[in-house]
Amino acid sequence: METKEIQKLIDFIAQSGLDEVNIETSELKIKVKRYGTGPAAAPAPVAIPASAPAAPQASAPAATQTPPSTPAAVDAEAHYITIKSPMIGTFYRASSPETPALVNIGDEIKPGKPVCIIEAMKLFNEIESEVAGRIVKVLVENATPVEFDQPLFLVEPV
Structure with missing residues (x-):
């Protein structure tokens, strides 16, 4: 084609x-x-039978509600730098299954140091850090798909 x-x-x-x-x-x-082009899906209305009592209905189960993030949690991660995916593809922490991960939590990185590999269309692209710091969190599981601009790592600046 x-x-x-x-x-x-x-x-x-x-x-x-x-x-x-x-x-x-x-x-x-x-x-x-296609992502994000249509309107957000509204929850389907729930029909209440006419024979149902007029008592107030119970709210949705707590498992479906997402609690708002606490200000302390937001402040704790606010000073970190996020390394984001520059492309769509499959995220890999190492160049092959037999080799160790390029970076681990606690590792010091500097600009130009490879931090992961993203496979896109059978091409393996080595992603290099643009910041200096220490890896504090890996946000993506190995061998999983990632989207453009998806956060991959949190880095504490040095």
């Missing part, structure tokens, strides 16, 4: 209103997914 044909396909999907399209042939595999 040529670039012109791929562009026509993307234009068609953009105009069609589809959110996801998967095309697979013997020599090609394409997956196109």
Whole structure:
């Protein structure tokens, strides 16, 4: 498939209103997914039978509610620098399964030091740090997909 044909396909999907399209042939595999273009889905209304008592209904279970983050938790991470993914792909902490992770919690890093690898379209891209500091948290599991601009690491500046 040529670039012109791929562009026509993307234009068609953009105009069609589809959110996801998967095309697979013997020599090609394409997956196109649209994010954040439609309105947020509203919860479905709940019908109450006419025979139901007029007593107030119980609120939703606590497991579905997300508590607001406490100011102390926000302040604790406010001084950290976030290393974000520069591309969509699969996040790897090491260059191969047999080698140790490029960085671990507590490691000192400096600009230019490789911190992870992101595989995109069968190309392995070594992601280098642009900051100096100490790794305090790894935010992504090894071998999982990441999105563009997704936080990968929290770094305490030195």
